[in-house]
Amino acid sequence: MAIPSHERRPRFVAIQGVRTWMSWIVVVPFALWAGVRLSGFEPGWPWVPAVAGTPYAAGAAAVALALACLLRRWAAGAVALASVLAMGVAVLPRALPDGPPAARGPALRVLAANLLVGKADTDELMALVARTRPDVLALQELTPAAMRRLEAAGLRRTLRHAVTRPRDGVGGSAVYARHPLEAGEAIDLGGFGQVRAWLRHPGGERVEIVSVHPCAPNRAERLPCWRAGLAALPRAGGELRVLAGDFNATLDHVPMRDLLASGYRDAAEVTGHGLRATWPQWSRRPGVTIDHVLADERMAVRAFEVLPLRGTDHRPVFAELSLPRGG
Structure with missing residues (x-):
């Protein structure tokens, strides 16, 4: 009807x-x-x-x-x-790579890894070092026990120079390098240490390397520490700088955008890999991109990789950079 x-x-x-x-x-x-x-x-x-x-x-x-x-x-x-x-x-x-890099100076290869309170697999990390042949290795959550294992496995034979601040818990960090290092003033906020070191490249360039690891913003009361840790990172300009490690921030966070605006470029974004998740590894939850290599905009970014590593919840990141001639 x-x-x-x-x-x-x-x-x-x-x-x-x-x-x-x-x-x-x-x-x-x-x-x-x-x-x-x-x-x-x-x-x-x-x-x-x-x-x-x-x-x-x-x-x-x-x-x-x-x-x-x-x-x-x-x-x-x-x-x-x-x-x-x-x-x-x-x-x-x-997700869109930039054009060919302009800088034609000497190469600087950078590997960064968060070791999850020193639990990352030592042999696999050493294999990554052997494969990627970094000039610089930036480590976060480096414990005294993890440092002893890595150095016993030959890390100091491969990367002879180091500025290290190991700690029990999540606050340790280090920079290892093939070339001479001079320790800078570390950033230490909320129990999270961020080692700073000056690298003297054989080509004559002086580059500051920072092993980045501010507080994680996983609770409301941690936000001031997180913001302060990112704000304390050196801005670009003047001396050449590379910031590498676990930023606990993506390119959608205001402090990261402020860092980039000062004159850095994110190696993953430059190469079109900026949507590759780095945390959490080995999990079904959606991943986010919080591990980065930020390079002074005067440097060229030639390659970038997100790598696996057993024993940690973060994926290491690797970037091949070129320093500007006469940098």
Whole structure:
């Protein structure tokens, strides 16, 4: 039996209303996310850990756009499209390699690894050192026991120069190198040590190396320590610098964007590998990119890799850089 027209009309209006509300419910969260991400304002916890998932939010915003179009809610679709474009501008350059590097100076090969309170597999790390042949190795969460194992395995025979600050727990760090090192003033905040060392390259260049490891922003009360640890890192300019290690931050965090704006480039982003997750390793949870090699913008980035390492929750990162001639 046909439904009378005067009864069909309210039902149609109700269905349309449900579609409208459904479309806005899925679109608005990503619009707010995009707005905050691009604003330069960074709220506190839990936004700080959440914003690391911006690449995933960009993908979800695209799904929201498709749903709004499927429901023919064009106003919501327009907002969703703006959100996708806004987050795409922030995220897509990480997957697109830059042009050929300009610097043609001597090479500087940098490997960085978080050892998970010294638990990383010693033999596998030594194999990575043998394969990548780094000039510099930056270690985080280096314990005294882990340092003894690594040096017994021959690390100091391969990388003869070192500035080390091992500690029990998560706060130890070190820089090992093939070339002479001069210790700089370490950064020590909240129990997280970040070794600084000046490397004298055979080509004559002097480069500061920082083994980066600020506090993790995993709780609200840790945010001030996290921000202070990143703010204490040296800005680019003047002397050449390379910052390498576990930043506990992605390129979507304001302190990281401030660092880059001072004159650094992220090696992963330059080579189109900026969406490769580095933490957590060996886990089903979505990964984020918090381990980086930041190089002075006067350096060329020739190669970048994210590598496996048993015994730790972080993936080591490796970059091959070229120093500017006369740097």
